[in-house]
Amino acid sequence: MADRLATFVIWSAALLVTAAFLGLLGEIVWSGAGQLSWSFLTDAPRNAGRAGGIAPILVSTGLLLLVCLGVSLPIGLGTAVLLAEFSSSQSLFGRLVRRSLDVLAGVPSIVFGLFGNAFFCIFLGLGFSILSGGLTLACMVLPILIRSTEEGFRSVPEEYRLGAAALGLSRTTTLLKLLLPAAMPGLIVGLVLGTGRAIAETAALIFTSGYVDRMPSSLMDSGRSLSIHVYDLSMNVAGGNANACATALVLILLLLLINGTASWIMDRWLRRRLITI
């Protein structure tokens, strides 16, 4: 009896979660798919977004991601290497950095937004710009990226390191030729999670990259990201719901595309490395 009850509870919980997700997706597809067309992707928004497309918003989102990943990838990779390969897991330094990262990962994004506004926009004088927004996103993504890349490095068997050292391979060679490729899956996971978090972000961006919906002319220009567009259309613009759903659909498709491409590239890359000299 108790077994049955448990089975029932577990199944209904699972069903509930799935149903919620499907309902959400269904709603978005139902009300958004009709608006979706090629011109929706290539036109500028008109009438505060009620009509027209999302071309400048797509471009702004792309630029934001580019800045975010361009900054967070090298820093994240470097920190992960330092944590996993050059400091013992018990050292005070390692523990301190790791604990700080975990705290940072849990900080609400609005706090990142306020920090970004105070530091990048005002203190560094970058103003409301895609650069400020991208840098703020980088700060948000870094903890996720570092921790999962570090896990990637730690999951590489110790035998590789000892074997490489016994063959007289330098640490650099060991790192670049053996450990980095072996840790690649962890890096990709971090990248996908980080991109997901960055692309879904609104709170942190409203304060930093602004929400001007025209085509950005440079990184110093203010720009509106997809998720801010969704937020603005559904909250501030009466009659913008249909386009909000269409934009949300684009956002989801974009995420799927990024995840798919990342795993495809990793797969191909790993296979190629193995076969060729």
Next chain:
Amino acid sequence: MTRDSENRETCCDSSDAAPVADSSPACAGEAEPLIRVDNLSLAYGHQRALDDVTLTINRGCITAVIGPSGCGKTSFLCSLNRLTDLLPGCRVDGGIRIGELDVRSPKTNVIALRRRVGMIFQKPNLFPLSIRRNLDLPLREHGIRSKHQRHELIESAIRDVGLWDEVHDRLDQPAQQLSGGQQQRLCIARALVLRPEVLLLDEPCSSLDPISSAVIETLIAGFRGRFTVVIVTHNLSQARRIADYAAFFWIKNGAGRLIEHGSKQQLFDAPRDPLTESYVNGRTG
């Protein structure tokens, strides 16, 4: 120091020479010490692993290191190529010389040392790369630029371990698809490709089936005279079959110690220490 002179007297003693039919001249003749270990002690944090080990290892000979688990045999091997540098919390004291090279000196080029002293581990540890690249990587690292030359070295190393016929048509396939015995032979080839002087083998057959193990054993026996081999083994009959010398380690006062070191015949047939005697006769350990 006294043990040193003892060794030189007892090793390859001419009166014992008759059964050593398989010893090649390089080992059976005038013994020439290559590795000298002086008062070596080793500890992991507060845990002592080796205490006061002194012995010499002769050039071109096969020296078997035997003893129960946890008596510091592997630590001893790792100190010879300074792999101990990588082990967390590991402290080493005492002197190790290989030829003229002071292994423990901070000025010693560790990379060059490890090129000279190859090591084979208990479990095959090929990299997740192709067969060719497993051997190519160390060659490139040690500055062999010509692709042609690298290919020749790779081929001769793989031939050396008798694996060429089995793998020559799939050099670009993942190395980890090979069988356990083939992987271990490829590991040996990878060590040989750098033309080392000394080979350290840490129970190279322990993870293999008896047939693969016999193949590797024959291979190692064939290294006599070409390389100076130090092999850790739990398999006493293997030590009897392939070694010229044997060193017996045992745990005393919580740390591994060298109890006895001498020629194979002396250590197995006429051990001086009662501990050695009961161990080689299978009564302890």
